[in-house]
Amino acid sequence: MKNNLDQDRKNLLKWYLQHQRSLPWRKSKDAYRIWISEVMLQQTTVTAVIPFYEKFISRFPNVQALSSARIEDVYEYWAGLGYYSRARNLHKSAQMIVQKHNSRFPESFQELIELPGFGPYTARAVASLAYDQRVGVLDGNVIRILTRKYGLDLNWWETVHRNKLQVLADQLANTDQSAHINQAMMELGATICTPKKVMCLLCPWIKSCKSYHEGNQLSRPRSKPKADFEMWQWHFKVLMKKKEQKIYLAENTQTPFLKKNWLPFSQAKKISKKPKTFHFKHGVTKYDIFVTVEKMTSITLPKASSGKGKWIPLNQISQINPTSLAKKIIKAIE
Ligand code: SF4
Numbered sequence: 001m002k003n004n005l006d007q008d009r010k011n012l013l014k015w016y017l018q019h020q021r022s023l024p025w026r027k028s029k030d031a032y033r034i035w036i037s038e039v040m041l042q043q044t045t046v047t048a049v050i051p052f053y054e055k056f057i058s059r060f061p062n063v064q065a066l067s068s069a070r071i072e073d074v075y076e077y078w079a080g081l082g083y084y085s086r087a088r089n090l091h092k093s094a095q096m097i098v099q100k101h102n103s104r105f106p107e108s109f110q111e112l113i114e115l116p117g118f119g120p121y122t123a124r125a126v127a128s129l130a131y132d133q134r135v136g137v138l139d140g141n142v143i144r145i146l147t148r149k150y151g152l153d154l155n156w157w158e159t160v161h162r163n164k165l166q167v168l169a170d171q172l173a174n175t176d177q178s179a180h181i182n183q184a185m186m187e188l189g190a191t192i193c194t195p196k197k198v199m200c201l202l203c204p205w206i207k208s209c210k211s212y213h214e215g216n217q218l219s220r221p222r223s224k225p226k227a228d229f230e231m232w233q234w235h236f237k238v239l240m241k242k243k244e245q246k247i248y249l250a251e252n253t254q255t256p257f258l259k260k261n262w263l264p265f266s267q268a269k270k271i272s273k274k275p276k277t278f279h280f281k282h283g284v285t286k287y288d289i290f291v292t293v294e295k296m297t298s299i300t301l302p303k304a305s306s307g308k309g310k311w312i313p314l315n316q317i318s319q320i321n322p323t324s325l326a327k328k329i330i331k332a333i334e
Helices: 002-019 031-041 046-059 063-068 071-078 084-100 120-131 140-149 159-173 178-191 210-214 314-320 324-333
Strands: 230-241 246-251 265-271 280-284 287-296 309-313
Touching: 002 159, 002 178, 031 046, 031 084, 031 120, 046 071, 063 084, 071 084, 071 314, 120 178, 140 159, 140 178, 140 210, 159 178, 230 324, 246 314, 280 324, 287 324, 309 314, 314 324
Parallel strands: 230 287
Antiparallel strands: 230 246, 230 265, 246 309, 280 287
């Protein structure tokens, strides 16, 4: 195994050093920049991330700048990437790094994973890419390559099987070149060993790849069964001060999705049948949400409200809550 691993690393590194794409976050080993890029890359493709990344870094060039920014500004520079909870966690983590770690970016996987929004993937990616800690990253790209290369037909979404893949990724990265190994795996998955197309003739692992020799590359990894969809009915009661052009928003605690988003008062429930009437349908991951919107003329706040609330100028809604749901609610009452 050791000799195979050595040879696999050697082939992979040789390929990576020749073929790696020049990406803005690869130009330095700055943990802050690597962190921002990794979180953005969880949302979309490399090409789509580049302009967002460059804009974000020029506005918040380091952890201090992000920590002292207003969350509304962070949202503004995140707009278009979706998943605003990730922007909130970036902000929270930056504040923790400044306050608890004296602005020193934690170096180890164990310290990083304690920060808000740092899951096993992000903590490992930052520890390895910035500090060469010997940990392997495991994302969709790496899972695909490992299951194909080693011919593994396993339910990779189950913890026990995921842990087996993590061990393999850690073994590969157990070298003083862990940053390059991890980046090479991501690069190989993004450019050569892609989900629907494989370019095995260009792959540095063609000789030892089990799936290539079996000719069944595209059957791996196994498809994850689709999560059961849930239907929800969400009724918004929109309170406005017309003269002052203000709207009352409260932090959402009503639903398992869009938690802590600033939205008008609402009542939500899980349903088993599509309702006959609704203003619009909204989708969030596995949730189909049927939304109704009611404009309130009285400023008597509904008792069923929850969370803390505040009056917001209408023209500032997109800074407080940049989600498309907030935009749709406003449109429905216009
Ligand atoms: S040989 Fe083909 S299937 Fe195997 S790892 Fe390389 S690109 Fe993927």
